Amino acid sequence: MKILRIILLSVIIGGLTFSSAFAMKHLPEERGKTLFNDPKLSGGTSGKSCNTCHPGGKGLEAAGDKKEWKTPAGKHSTMEEAVNTCVTMALKGKALDANSQEMKDIIAYIKSLKTKADKPMKKGY
Numbered sequence: 001m002k003i004l005r006i007i008l009l010s011v012i013i014g015g016l017t018f019s020s021a022f023a024m025k026h027l028p029e030e031r032g033k034t035l036f037n038d039p040k041l042s043g044g045t046s047g048k049s050c051n052t053c054h055p056g057g058k059g060l061e062a063a064g065d066k067k068e069w070k071t072p073a074g075k076h077s078t079m080e081e082a083v084n085t086c087v088t089m090a091l092k093g094k095a096l097d098a099n100s101q102e103m104k105d106i107i108a109y110i111k112s113l114k115t116k117a118d119k120p121m122k123k124g125y
């Protein structure tokens, strides 16, 4: 019964693929992406998420490598401070603790944008 074996094998492979895709969700940058898209991040009441103004992280690709960051409020010497300025001014949320897991995950997401930008563009033709 070769066909049964093939079916069984596909179920096993499918299951493994599914569980590894699920495990990916638990990477810091994946958690950060979820927070980035959450308008309620840190009690935000403006209805905006980070993604509203930085869709798909656009414009933040270089932020991971910077030594000084810029927001509409001015210059910041840490990325945490820049993120918190956007959290408090744009999302109308409470500033995150610089050492909190949420802050670490958001920063991991922003840093992961660089790797995406480094990849050569896929040509559709």
Ligand code: HEC
Residues within 6 Å of the ligand: 036, 041, 048, 049, 050, 051, 052, 053, 054, 059, 060, 062, 063, 066, 068, 069, 070, 071, 072, 079, 082, 083, 086, 087, 090, 091, 106, 110
């Ligand atoms: C209302 C729009 C808005 C929202 C919402 C917003 N930002 Fe921003 N953000 C800006 C603008 C405008 C800048 C300044 C961009 C510039 O001058 O190049 C900025 C700058 C930044 C920078 C510094 C970029 C750099 O390269 O110096 C970071 C990091 C950042 N935002 C992260 C976030 C995160 C994380 C969130 C969600 C908590 C968020 N932003 C939500 C508008 C927004």
